[in-house]
Amino acid sequence: MSLEKLSSNKAFHGDLIKYKFKSTALGGLDSQFNLFLPANAAQGKVPVLFYLSGLTCTEDNGAQKGAFLKDAADEGIAIIFPDTSPRGAGIEGEDTDWDFGTGAGFYVDATNSKYAKHYNMATHVSVELPQVIEAAVIPIDFSRQSIMGHSMGGHGALTLYLKNLKQYRSASAFAPISNPTKCPWGEKAFKGYLQGGLEEAAPKYDATELIAKVKENVHILIDYGTADNFYKQGQLLPENFLKAAREAGHDEVQVRVRPQEGYDHSYFFISTFAADHVHFNANFLKA
């Protein structure tokens, strides 16, 4: 489980470091992630924000195009950019579609025997990465974690947060897949990865189902673009999440869902609101 440093680039007075390690959660495959460490990490442990990327992405997209680093540096918080799936598991069919398998792990722990050995991105992100980073004596304070993500990664951020309210202080999402048991992307992923399909998925991996049952105070910010084609096609369904949140008693201080006029699904949208999301989460991380 020891970390191998693949590269390091100075950025915004801190360092963007790419690591590789043999991932137990992903069945012994090599896995990579990027870590942004702000300059103040030299003086002591810093809080950390995860960024989960969307379909087809790697650990690089958010680090290179998300425009998160400046504000993370200003706030003095680290960002961990995991990959989006195991790589090279060698499972038949995993490279056939862009929205399933490689690059599309959906942040679940697979129960379908075909995928159960390797496709455990939920454990990879929420358990394994904190462990291996802590074991490497990297100055991150894992008692102060928050999580954000885009699209499939927004689904990952919201569901991991809602299932682990003690682990994460807040969550935010760009154009998240908000009700995945009710959209084609989610249906395909859950039917593939989970033995119990949508029924198994609903209470474990659907943010809209989860928020309906949460009684505790939550801290969630969601942005989506009104010109986002995936939103228009019904893949995202943020209104469902908002409705469930309100019906469960979470007001606009707890759950903010902002339609952004004219924005699409791209990193141009993400980078436009990146500063907002960093500062939103930093507010809880630094509390």
Add this chain to the structure above:
Amino acid sequence: MSLEKLSSNKAFHGDLIKYKFKSTALGGLDSQFNLFLPANAAQGKVPVLFYLSGLTCTEDNGAQKGAFLKDAADEGIAIIFPDTSPRGAGIEGEDTDWDFGTGAGFYVDATNSKYAKHYNMATHVSVELPQVIEAAVIPIDFSRQSIMGHSMGGHGALTLYLKNLKQYRSASAFAPISNPTKCPWGEKAFKGYLQGGLEEAAPKYDATELIAKVKENVHILIDYGTADNFYKQGQLLPENFLKAAREAGHDEVQVRVRPQEGYDHSYFFISTFAADHVHFNANFLKA
């Protein structure tokens, strides 16, 4: 010469638009560029800053990874991101090396007959793009232009500026190839594109040679990283440029050259100082 809009993404309340057109300067080949138009362009013409990219890049690298858009939006100025060479000229050998030919036009007008029809990036950037954009009635005020770039594009920005002090109000560069007749990249490019080789290049396309002869006031900002491998290998030679500038009487207000401790040649370096460069040039564009 009419522009075809290939895509448009809302970004930072403005629009990042990709255009294609048949380029006369590039011998009739299709050429693409990105244009960031800030929201205030809806109220009238805005000043414009060019960003010239480095070896192997396209019109996308700076637009996606440079982190220029937020500050351009804040300042209310447009940015034009040209490509780095003609594409598909079909000249034997143009795709053999990464540092010559496709992706490596070096911002010259070729005089070697093999390249003279297509490899005219100097004219493409400084004459043709303003003409086709103006003809398309896009609200840019070409009486207010500045120019910046990275590496090969930093060379392009400095040389185009120094040869056209009436056209551009200021120039800035990230890790520019500052004395190209004295480094391997420049020697290879000039010997290939120019009939007269280095002798032809020196008075036309070498920033260090050019600054030595300029008597007018100039406005130049240069950043380079001390951990940049290409700097260490002697491809950039910013000290030569600085020395020539000082000897020609350009003081630290006219020519600022900043070594940045620990930074490398990557877009992580560029994005760290992107805001500085946008605001530096905006200061003259908005004067």
